[in-house]
Amino acid sequence: xxxxxxxxxxxxxxxxxxxxxxxxxxxxxxxxxxxxxxxxxxxxxxxxxxxxxxxxxxxxxxxxxxxxxxxxxxxxxxxxxxxxxxxxxxxxxxxxxxxxxxxxxxxxxxxxxxxxx
Amino acid sequence: xxxxxxxxxxxxxxxxxxxxxxxxxxxxxxxxxxxxxxxxxxxxxxxxxxxxxxxxxxxxxxxxxxxxxxxxxxxxxxxxxxxxxxxxxxxxxxxxxxxxxxxxxxxxxxxxxxxxxxxxxxxxxxxxxxxxxxxxxxxxxxxxxxxxxxxxxxxxxxxxxxxxxxxxxxxxxxxxxxxxxxxxxxxxxxxxxxxxxxxxxxxxxxxxxxxxxxxxxxxxxxxxxxxxxxxxxxxxxxxxxxxxxxxxxxxxxxxxxxxxxxxxxxxxxxx
Numbered sequence: 001x002x003x004x005x006x007x008x009x010x011x012x013x014x015x016x017x018x019x020x021x022x023x024x025x026x027x028x029x030x031x032x033x034x035x036x037x038x039x040x041x042x043x044x045x046x047x048x049x050x051x052x053x054x055x056x057x058x059x060x061x062x063x064x065x066x067x068x069x070x071x072x073x074x075x076x077x078x079x080x081x082x083x084x085x086x087x088x089x090x091x092x093x094x095x096x097x098x099x100x101x102x103x104x105x106x107x108x109x110x111x112x113x114x115x116x117x
Numbered sequence: 118x119x120x121x122x123x124x125x126x127x128x129x130x131x132x133x134x135x136x137x138x139x140x141x142x143x144x145x146x147x148x149x150x151x152x153x154x155x156x157x158x159x160x161x162x163x164x165x166x167x168x169x170x171x172x173x174x175x176x177x178x179x180x181x182x183x184x185x186x187x188x189x190x191x192x193x194x195x196x197x198x199x200x201x202x203x204x205x206x207x208x209x210x211x212x213x214x215x216x217x218x219x220x221x222x223x224x225x226x227x228x229x230x231x232x233x234x235x236x237x238x239x240x241x242x243x244x245x246x247x248x249x250x251x252x253x254x255x256x257x258x259x260x261x262x263x264x265x266x267x268x269x270x271x272x273x274x275x276x277x278x279x280x281x282x283x284x285x286x287x288x289x290x291x292x293x294x295x296x297x298x299x300x301x302x303x304x305x306x307x308x309x310x311x312x313x314x315x316x317x318x319x320x321x322x323x324x325x326x327x328x329x330x331x332x333x334x335x336x337x338x339x340x341x342x343x344x345x346x347x348x349x350x351x352x353x354x355x356x357x358x359x360x361x362x363x364x365x366x367x368x369x370x371x372x373x374x375x376x377x378x379x380x381x382x383x384x385x386x387x388x
Contacts (some may be wrong), residue, residue: 055168089189
């Protein structure tokens with residue numbers, strides 16, 4: 001387990017802790033973003049191979065022996081997708097926060113009890 | 118107290134859940150078979166130097182089309198939730214301290230109840246800096262998505278850089294008006310052209326979103342890798358305009374339309 005994997009999992013737990021303990025809706029959204037970042041780090045670190053370079057064929061990487069010189073390109077591609085989706089979801093969540101604030105003039109999650117049971 | 122306890126228990130249970138995953142991660146020494154075949158055949162098959170790009174745009178092109186669709190739906194959701202007319206219906210919103218409004222007011226009919234405070238003018242530094250940086254950021258964004266098949270980068274990254282250029286402009290100019298017609302026109306055309314190029318792949322090449330509908334060209338040059346630069350440029354334009362739209366939707370509108378005429382920045386431009 002590399003340091004990056006460890007940091008990724010640590011960020012996931014920090015994010016969950018933040019989402020569960022904070023009352024401010026904006027901070028809950030920030031907690032979600034931290035989880036997101038942690039998951040990206042874990043995914044990238046899984047595709048990492050020690051001593052290899054980025055999956056781009058340049059003068060440093062020969063075309064024919066590329067398979068033995070580069071890291072896994074698939075997790076990088078997945079993380080790129082995940083970052084974009086995460087951005088879209090964060091924007092949508094912040095929009096909900098704006099709407100909720102307009103309704104109640106409050107950012108405290110305790111003021112919204114409709115979905116509580 | 119009991120809440121804190123449950124929080125700790127939840128985190129511990131979650132840690133227990135991922136513990137096997139953490140312990141079973143063994144560092145690979147070889148590429149996975151799929152990745153190895155992409156690395157061996159990708160450069161010759163598709164002609165793209167950046168293997169991540171060839172995975173995103175061609176091998177997993179359908180996923181990227183879905184990703185663009187998700188981004189589009191999220192943008193549509195933001196625009197729908199912060200739409201303008203809802204402001205006029207509810208008086209409740211007028212009481213809140215922040216006069217944040219959903220969209221840009223093109224007609225200049227700001228609800229007067231909203232304008233409790235006028236936005237502060239941007240500082241000289243921000244104004245001059247935005248004028249200097251805006252063209253550079255646009256150029257850099259275009260560079261990133263045009264070279265997506267050669268260097269790290271691509272449509273999504275380039276689009277975000279372009280959107281950040283517009284964000285800078287909106288921060289510097291309180292009364293900046295976005296031409297929504299141009300924005301939605303560019304967005305629709307690029308999304309449509311992306312799908313058309315994908316469908317052309319069925320008829321002219323091996324399948325949907327195949328990049329070999331255009332000649333592969335010389336490996337490593339700008340005009341190579343078939344349709345990949347074209348597709349990534351379209352994605353870049355689409356992402357750039359979509360995110361600009363999100364920023365414009367979330368932006369606070371000027372308190373008094375007349376006041377905004379006395380903008381701190383010397384000139385205004387329509388984009």
